[in-house]
Amino acid sequence: MAPHLGHEExxxxxxxxxxxxxxxxxxxxxxxxxxxxxxAASSENTSSARPSILIRATDGNTNAPNPKNNKVQKKTASxxxxxxxxxxxxxxxxxxxxxxxxxxxxxxxxKRDRKKGKAKAKGGAxxxxx
Amino acid sequence: xxxxPTSQAYLxxxxxxxxxxPNDTRITTKYNFPxxxxxxxxxxxxxxxAPIASLTLKTYNPTSGICxxxxxxxxxxxxxxxxxxxxxxxxxxxxxLGLGNAAAAPGAQAGGDVEMTDAPxxxxxxxxxxxxxxxxxxxxxxKxxxxxxR
Numbered sequence: 001m002a003p004h005l006g007h008e009e010x011x012x013x014x015x016x017x018x019x020x021x022x023x024x025x026x027x028x029x030x031x032x033x034x035x036x037x038x039x040a041a042s043s044e045n046t047s048s049a050r051p052s053i054l055i056r057a058t059d060g061n062t063n064a065p066n067p068k069n070n071k072v073q074k075k076t077a078s079x080x081x082x083x084x085x086x087x088x089x090x091x092x093x094x095x096x097x098x099x100x101x102x103x104x105x106x107x108x109x110x111k112r113d114r115k116k117g118k119a120k121a122k123g124g125a126x127x128x129x130x
Numbered sequence: 131x132x133x134x135p136t137s138q139a140y141l142x143x144x145x146x147x148x149x150x151x152p153n154d155t156r157i158t159t160k161y162n163f164p165x166x167x168x169x170x171x172x173x174x175x176x177x178x179x180a181p182i183a184s185l186t187l188k189t190y191n192p193t194s195g196i197c198x199x200x201x202x203x204x205x206x207x208x209x210x211x212x213x214x215x216x217x218x219x220x221x222x223x224x225x226x227l228g229l230g231n232a233a234a235a236p237g238a239q240a241g242g243d244v245e246m247t248d249a250p251x252x253x254x255x256x257x258x259x260x261x262x263x264x265x266x267x268x269x270x271x272x273k274x275x276x277x278x279x280r
Contacts, residue, residue: 018161025180028162033219037153051153053219088220095216099209106161108183109205 002081007094010084011101014057017080018105021059025108032056036085050088055098057082133199137187137207140200141214144189145224147196155191157215162186187211 005013021027035051059080086094134140148155163183182203189198202211217227 021161021163022183025183026163026165028160031159031161032156033159033215034156035153035219050221086219091216091220095213095219098216099212102159102161102212103205103209106183106185106205106208108161108163108180109185109208110182110203112204112206 002083005082005084007084007086007090007097010055010057010082011097013080013082015101015105017057017059017082018102019107022105022107028060030056030058030060031102032058052088053086053091055084055086132197133201137200137202137211137214140187140189140198141218141227142224143198144218145222145227147189147191147198148218148221149223151191151193152221154193155189157218158188158190159212159215160186160188185211187215 018029021029033053033055036054037051057080061079134143144157161183163181184201184203185208186199186201190196214227
């Protein structure tokens with residue numbers, strides 16, 4: 001498995017992955033977060049306040065060989081896999097960036113509807129800023 | 131695999147699930163485009179609109195088998211949702227999420243002490259969160275009638 005990336009590297013790769021998916025208008029990006037329970041660390045200090053968070057990102061593009069015919073399939077595109085570890089004290093800063101990257105990258109979602117008159121559009125702009 | 135009607139309900143239930151099983155509960159965010167479109171009926175009149183992507187949030191705990199989902203396609207929600215996921219990752223309780231949903235979180239508003247008494251109940255078994263979820267489903271019906279979500 002590829003080593004965990006630093007935060008900066010993770011964010012740049014993630015925004016590439018998201019924008020590529022959005023441009024193609026097909027495919028998926030999976031983002032997973034879970035608390036990282038390190039076996040060695042947890043045996044040492046079981047009472048540690050909070051575990052680090054493991055963040056994974058993948059495009060779900062499986063190229064695993066089919067176990068039935070045991071043939072390695074042609075590698076057309078390899079699966080994109082990114083991961084990083086966030087220490088509990090970095091969570092807030094990380095997620096602020098994370099939210100920004102996701103907002104910027106996920107352009108395939110429905111935009112805010114601005115057809116409903118200018119009064120509403122004004123309110124919408126306000127909400128978007130907040 | 132229930133889809134929860136609102137992001138608030140999803141986040142609250144996820145917070146409870148994380149509280150009950152902090153170690154092996156995972157949250158997956160899926161950003162995807164619809165996979166297969168109908169074969170084009172060769173109509174020139176239909177404008178080639180881009181497919182609308184959707185964002186699916188899923189909280190899953192393998193030991194209890196509880197799975198909570200929420201799906202949206204609104205770009206406006208992304209920032210708020212991801213920030214909330216950060217709070218969940220940091221171990222925020224229902225009260226700390228600051229959702230201000232009077233209907234679904236009366237205990238959270240009454241004070242921290244009430245919330246604390248809730249927590250052990252969740253931990254005793256998987257039945258408790260499920261029961262709560264069903265309680266929420268009742269709310270879904272009501273809300274759907276009024277709002278006509280999606």
